[in-house]
Amino acid sequence: MSKEYDVVIIGSGPGGYVCAIRCAQLGMKTAIIEKYKTLGGTCLNVGCIPSKAWLDSSEKYHELVHQFQDHGINANKVEIDFPKMSERVQKVVSDTCGGIDYLMKKNKIDVYRGHGSFVDAHTIKIKGDKEESIKGKNIVIATGSKPSSIPGLKIDKERVITSTEALKLPSLPKSMIVIGGGVIGLEMGSVFMRLGTKVSVVEYADSCIATMDKDMGKNLQKVLKKEGMEFYLGHGVTKVEGLKTKAKVTAKAKKDDKEVNLEADYVLVAVGRKPYTDGLGLENIGIELDERGRVPSDDHLRTKHSHIYAIGDVTKGAMLAHKAEEEGVFVAELMNGQKPHINYLLVPGVVYTWPEVASVGHTEQQLKDQKIAYKTGSFPFKASGRARASNESDGLIKVLADKETDEILGVHMVGPRCADLIAEAVLAMEFRASAEDVARTCHAHPTYTESFKEACLAATENRALHI
Ligand code: FAD
Ligand code: NAI
Numbered sequence: 001m002s003k004e005y006d007v008v009i010i011g012s013g014p015g016g017y018v019c020a021i022r023c024a025q026l027g028m029k030t031a032i033i034e035k036y037k038t039l040g041g042t043c044l045n046v047g048c049i050p051s052k053a054w055l056d057s058s059e060k061y062h063e064l065v066h067q068f069q070d071h072g073i074n075a076n077k078v079e080i081d082f083p084k085m086s087e088r089v090q091k092v093v094s095d096t097c098g099g100i101d102y103l104m105k106k107n108k109i110d111v112y113r114g115h116g117s118f119v120d121a122h123t124i125k126i127k128g129d130k131e132e133s134i135k136g137k138n139i140v141i142a143t144g145s146k147p148s149s150i151p152g153l154k155i156d157k158e159r160v161i162t163s164t165e166a167l168k169l170p171s172l173p174k175s176m177i178v179i180g181g182g183v184i185g186l187e188m189g190s191v192f193m194r195l196g197t198k199v200s201v202v203e204y205a206d207s208c209i210a211t212m213d214k215d216m217g218k219n220l221q222k223v224l225k226k227e228g229m230e231f232y233l234g235h236g237v238t239k240v241e242g243l244k245t246k247a248k249v250t251a252k253a254k255k256d257d258k259e260v261n262l263e264a265d266y267v268l269v270a271v272g273r274k275p276y277t278d279g280l281g282l283e284n285i286g287i288e289l290d291e292r293g294r295v296p297s298d299d300h301l302r303t304k305h306s307h308i309y310a311i312g313d314v315t316k317g318a319m320l321a322h323k324a325e326e327e328g329v330f331v332a333e334l335m336n337g338q339k340p341h342i343n344y345l346l347v348p349g350v351v352y353t354w355p356e357v358a359s360v361g362h363t364e365q366q367l368k369d370q371k372i373a374y375k376t377g378s379f380p381f382k383a384s385g386r387a388r389a390s391n392e393s394d395g396l397i398k399v400l401a402d403k404e405t406d407e408i409l410g411v412h413m414v415g416p417r418c419a420d421l422i423a424e425a426v427l428a429m430e431f432r433a434s435a436e437d438v439a440r441t442c443h444a445h446p447t448y449t450e451s452f453k454e455a456c457l458a459a460t461e462n463r464a465l466h467i
Pocket of ligand 2: 179183
C-alpha cells in the first residue's frame with residue numbers, strides 16, 4: 001500500500017521546501033521529493049547562494065586591491081588562492097543545504113530522494129535507490145528551471161558553459177565571453193572581472209539588464225565599463241565554437257551588420273532559464289505546457305486539476321527565489337482554507353553587482369504605456385554624507401509617485417547596499433504610502449537610507465534638502 005499524505009511536494013527549491021514547512025506548520029501530513037543528493041534546489045546549490053558567496057569573495061579582493069589605498073591602507077602581495085575561494089563557496093553551499101535537512105526534520109516532513117513522476121492525479125512514483133509510490137490529497141509541482149540556450153548553440157559544459165559550471169571552474173580563467181547582459185551575465189561577469197579575468201559581454205538588447213528601468217542599466221554599465229568590463233550591446237550572436245582550450249564567438253551588430261570575432265578561455269551562456277518538467281509524467285494527468293514550456297496555473301496557482309498546484313520557476317511570473325517562497329506559503333494557506341494574497345507588483349528585483357541594482361513596482365516606461373500621470377524624484381548617492389564617507393558615491397535612487405495622490409508607484413535604485421535598501425520601498429508600497437509619508441519619516445544619520453527619504457522629498461514637491 002502506498003503511504004498517503006495531505007500534501008506531496010515535488011522539488012525542494014525555495015518554492016518547494018518553504019511550502020513544505022508552511023504545510024507542516026498548519027498541521028498537514030507532508031512529503032517532499034527531491035531528485036538531487038542535497039535539498040535546496042537551484043537557489044541553494046547552483047544559484048543564489050553560491051553566486052552571492054563568489055560575489056562576496058571577489059568583492060573583498062577587488063576592494064583590497066583597488067580601493068583600500070584611498071583609505072590609507074596599503075596591502076602588498078595580495079594573492080588569490082582560487083581553490084580555497086572555491087572551497088569556501090562549496091562549504092557555504094553544503095552548510096546551507098544541511099540547514100534545510102534540519103528544517104525538514106524539525107517540522108516532521110518526510111523527505112523522499114529520487115525522481116518523482118505522476119502515475120495518476122493522486123499518485124507519484126519515486127525512482128531513487130529503490131522505486132516506491134506515495135499518494136497525495138494535494139500535490140504541488142515545484143520542479144524549478146534549467147538554463148536555456150540559443151537555437152543551434154551547443155553547450156558542451158567544457159568551454160561553452162552555463163552558470164552551473166561557472167560556479168565550479170577548476171582555475172581562474174584569463175578571459176571569458178558572456179552571452180547575455182542580464183542578471184546572471186552581470187553577476188557572474190563581475191565575479192570574474194574583479195578577480196582579474198578579461199570579461200566581454202555580448203547582449204542582443206541595446207542596454208544591459210534591459211527589463212529594469214533604463215537609468216539603472218545605463219548607470220551600472222558605466223561603472224562596470226570603468227572597471228574594465230567590455231560590452232557589445234545590440235549584438236546578435238551568430239556562431240559559438242567550443243574548442244579544446246578556447247572558445248570563439250561571432251556576433252553581428254544589429255545597426256550595421258558589422259561582425260565581431262571574440263576568443264576566450266570560456267563562453268558563459270546566460271540567456272535566460274526555462275521551466276523544468278522532464279520526466280514528470282504530466283502526460284499521465286493531461287496537463288499540457290504553455291507556449292513557454294511552463295505548467296499553466298490560474299490566479300490561485302491551481303493547474304487544471306484543482307488539487308494540483310504549480311509554484312516558482314516552473315509556472316508563470318518572475319524566476320526569483322523570493323517569488324517562489326511567497327507562492328509556497330500561498331498554496332499551503334490556500335489548502336488550509338485561508339484566503340492568502342500575493343501582490344506580484346511588489347516582488348522586488350535585485351542585481352547583486354557592485355553597485356547593486358534594485359527595483360520594485362512600475363518602471364517609467366510602464367507608467368507611460370498605461371497612461372498613468374506620475375512625478376519623479378531622484379537623489380544621487382554622491383550627495384549622501386554616508387556614501388561619501390565610505391567612498392561609495394556611484395548611483396542614485398529614483399522614486400515614481402502618482403501625480404495626483406502622491407502614492408509611490410515605483411522605486412528604482414543603483415548604488416551601495418541597494419539590495420537591502422529596497423525593502424523599505426517594498427514595505428512603504430505594501431502600505432500604500434505616499435512619497436511624503438516616507439519623506440516625513442525620521443531616518444538615522446548618516447545612513448544610506450536617508451537617500452531614499454531625500455528621493456521621496458524630491459518626488460513630493462521637489463524639496464530634497466541636500467541637493
Ligand atoms: P528550484 O530552485 O529550481 O528547485 C527545483 C527542485 O526540483 C530542484 O532541486 C530539482 O532537482 C527538483 N526536481 C525537478 N524535477 C524533479 C522531479 N521530477 N522529481 C524530484 N525532484 C525534482 N533568485 C533570486 O531571487 N535571487 C538571487 O540572487 C538569485 N540568484 C541566482 C543565481 C543563479 C546563478 C541562478 C541560476 C539563479 C538565481 N536565482 C536567484 C533564481 C532562483 O534560483 C530561482 O528563481 C529559484 O531557485 C526557483 O525556485 P523553485 O523552488 O521554483 O525551483
Ligand atoms: P535574463 O533574462 O536576466 O538575461 C538574459 C539576457 O540575455 C537578456 O538581456 C537577453 O536580451 C539576452 N539574450 C537573449 N538571447 C540572446 C542572444 N542570442 N544574444 C545575446 N544576448 C541574448 O536571464 P539570466 O541572466 O540567464 O537569468 C535567468 C533567470 O535567473 C532570471 O530570470 C533571473 O530572474 C534569475 N536570476 C536572478 C538573480 C537575482 O535575483 N539576483 C541572479 C541570477 C539569476
